[in-house]
Amino acid sequence: MAPTPIISVHDVCKYYGNFTALEGISFDIKPGEIFVLLGPSGCGKSTLLRIIAGLETESKGDVVIDGTDMLGIPANKRPVNMVFQSYAVFPHMSVEANVAYGLKLERLPKAEIKAKVAEALEQVHLSQFSHRMPDQLSGGQRQRVALARALVKRPQVLLLDEPLSALDAKLRDAMRLELVKLQESVGVSFVMVTHDQSEAMAMADRIAVLKDGKLRQLDSPTALYKNPCDQFVADFIGRINMFDVSSHTRNGDAVQFDTKTLGTVTLPASLMPANTRNLAIAVRPERVRVGLEQPAAEMIAVTGTLGDVAFQGDSSLVEIILDGERSITALATEAQAETLMALEIGTQVYANWQPKDMLVLPENASE
Amino acid sequence: MAKLKRDKPGPFEYSRKFSLRFSFFLASVFLYAPIIVLVVFSFNNSRRGGNVIWKGFTTKYYEKAFHNDALIEAFTNTLTIAFISTIFAVILGALTAVVLWRFRFPFKPVFEGMVAMPIVIPEICMGVSLAVFFSQFGLYVPAGTPYPFNLTNIILAHITFSFPFAAMIIRTRLNNFNREMEEAAKDLGATEFQVFRDILVPHMKPGLIAGALLSFTLSLDDFVITFFTSGPDTVTFPIKVYSMVRFSVTPEINAASTILILITLLVTAVAMKFQTFEESH
Ligand SMILES: Nc1ncnc2c1ncn2[C@@H]1O[C@H](COP(=O)(O)OP(=O)(O)O)[C@@H](O)[C@H]1O
Numbered sequence A: 001m002a003p004t005p006i007i008s009v010h011d012v013c014k015y016y017g018n019f020t021a022l023e024g025i026s027f028d029i030k031p032g033e034i035f036v037l038l039g040p041s042g043c044g045k046s047t048l049l050r051i052i053a054g055l056e057t058e059s060k061g062d063v064v065i066d067g068t069d070m071l072g073i074p075a076n077k078r079p080v081n082m083v084f085q086s087y088a089v090f091p092h093m094s095v096e097a098n099v100a101y102g103l104k105l106e107r108l109p110k111a112e113i114k115a116k117v118a119e120a121l122e123q124v125h126l127s128q129f130s131h132r133m134p135d136q137l138s139g140g141q142r143q144r145v146a147l148a149r150a151l152v153k154r155p156q157v158l159l160l161d162e163p164l165s166a167l168d169a170k171l172r173d174a175m176r177l178e179l180v181k182l183q184e185s186v187g188v189s190f191v192m193v194t195h196d197q198s199e200a201m202a203m204a205d206r207i208a209v210l211k212d213g214k215l216r217q218l219d220s221p222t223a224l225y226k227n228p229c230d231q232f233v234a235d236f237i238g239r240i241n242m243f244d245v246s247s248h249t250r251n252g253d254a255v256q257f258d259t260k261t262l263g264t265v266t267l268p269a270s271l272m273p274a275n276t277r278n279l280a281i282a283v284r285p286e287r288v289r290v291g292l293e294q295p296a297a298e299m300i301a302v303t304g305t306l307g308d309v310a311f312q313g314d315s316s317l318v319e320i321i322l323d324g325e326r327s328i329t330a331l332a333t334e335a336q337a338e339t340l341m342a343l344e345i346g347t348q349v350y351a352n353w354q355p356k357d358m359l360v361l362p363e364n365a366s367e
Numbered sequence B: 001m002a003k004l005k006r007d008k009p010g011p012f013e014y015s016r017k018f019s020l021r022f023s024f025f026l027a028s029v030f031l032y033a034p035i036i037v038l039v040v041f042s043f044n045n046s047r048r049g050g051n052v053i054w055k056g057f058t059t060k061y062y063e064k065a066f067h068n069d070a071l072i073e074a075f076t077n078t079l080t081i082a083f084i085s086t087i088f089a090v091i092l093g094a095l096t097a098v099v100l101w102r103f104r105f106p107f108k109p110v111f112e113g114m115v116a117m118p119i120v121i122p123e124i125c126m127g128v129s130l131a132v133f134f135s136q137f138g139l140y141v142p143a144g145t146p147y148p149f150n151l152t153n154i155i156l157a158h159i160t161f162s163f164p165f166a167a168m169i170i171r172t173r174l175n176n177f178n179r180e181m182e183e184a185a186k187d188l189g190a191t192e193f194q195v196f197r198d199i200l201v202p203h204m205k206p207g208l209i210a211g212a213l214l215s216f217t218l219s220l221d222d223f224v225i226t227f228f229t230s231g232p233d234t235v236t237f238p239i240k241v242y243s244m245v246r247f248s249v250t251p252e253i254n255a256a257s258t259i260l261i262l263i264t265l266l267v268t269a270v271a272m273k274f275q276t277f278e279e280s281h
């Protein structure tokens, strides 16, 4: 039996004048999970988060938090708390006062506030900074203040709007892990907004991919990667080589796809999606092998010249140039990359992969 | 780390460049020479204040000023008017600024322009219009009204011309308020009023202080508008000084002006102290 959702979003729409910021968004958030709203800038992620927080009112639909319909309940009465993109740490209050503010509003006894604040600051490793003013803190420390300030309220769900985007790259990677650890230790669900797919993949239990105010796909990171529902999701999550299909014909158990770059490709019919409008066939870089000899006949192969080999530590990204403009990317292991790097740029190579590794993707699964 | 010694001034070492030092010196002379002369000659043992010949040190003109009841009364009136009108100007200015910043309503630009109007209207017009307004509506204070209510007309006039300045300053301060701050407070459980009290007012504080300072000094030395709205029993310091100067310039006026300058400096210093105290805590 599935656990009762802590947040239930049902058919939420948001219109600004005649601009549609969100349309027909529905999903459930489970207790204790990290739920990520992922999508390009302007797709409505923040709007959705703010609707859950009560800072924005939905034009249509319901938000149910912990079994209570939130219609008409203002932000200050909702059992969720938010970490803002700018952190919004109060500049005229010390770290301690910032964290204590939400508890003071609850009129808790002073001693209890003190104990809870100390615990929250401990959790985010800020105990020794409790008397500092926000302008004496680094960006990362200010973010921890915002985290502690929200967590000390013991929310049912913590909402985070692009929590890592204002940090520098190195700190960002460290904070990913730290946020996940923090979530595990406090046990509340996190709903996090990001436009960074690698961040989403690294942290999320489940990801909702948004595009132009619509939910494209909701799945675990691995499922999104292995079975993207359409071209947008496949392209947005990880790297992919995509080939437009001009026409396709079905012959029993097989389908023939006509493409400009690969010519005619025959794939098993089991790969066909329900929606077949504007299809493309695609393959992930790590499935593509690069060789100097003609590959076996059952492989899908294309001839090109060797381009850049981008070293990435344990693996390398290899570019195979097909004609002037098109290219294919392959992910090579350390050993493979070494042999390829020994070759001259421009050497003729064969990029090849197995038919079963291909994905057949509609342009937009929900249209 | 050892401090480096350089002979040539670096690009940001303005204080070491001769040209900059010289221009600073020039500006200081222009700004402060008249005031220094005024202060110095308030101690001059000469019967005429316009006399630029030093006749020896004396404090007798301070004594004289302190025993000049009419002057003291004018002085007290001025301070009272400045104090009361500042309080109202800042409250009114803050409310106006918050309304203009916070809400969208029809004809808002018209309203904004109307608020800013007293800043550009010549003082003489304001003075005349206020005088006419008060007399047309019979809003004059009857003789014998107890202090400080006998100053009501002048106080009202001063609030009228100083609150737009306060509103402008506070409005400017509000422009760099991060709205997420307000939302964060709400998210933590604050009501609209608590957001205003705990987040918005502290943010406005430097603007409130600056607005108060400006209102106070505007009121302190206003001549034109006060002239049109004061009666024979409600003389303020600038008007008193003007009438004394018409009679003869004595070092007594220097002395009284010096005290006024001191009070202005003191108020500014207290306000600045208050502000830096806020910032360091
Ligand atoms: N108050 C508003 N009025 C009009 N349009 C808005 C408003 N707030 C957001 N939008 C629009 O809604 C869309 C989604 O915004 P947002 O949720 O902030 O996107 P993001 O996914 O980058 O967080 C954007 O195109 C934005 O311009």
Ligand SMILES: [Mg+2]
Binding pocket: A045, A046, A047
């Ligand atoms: Mg956003």
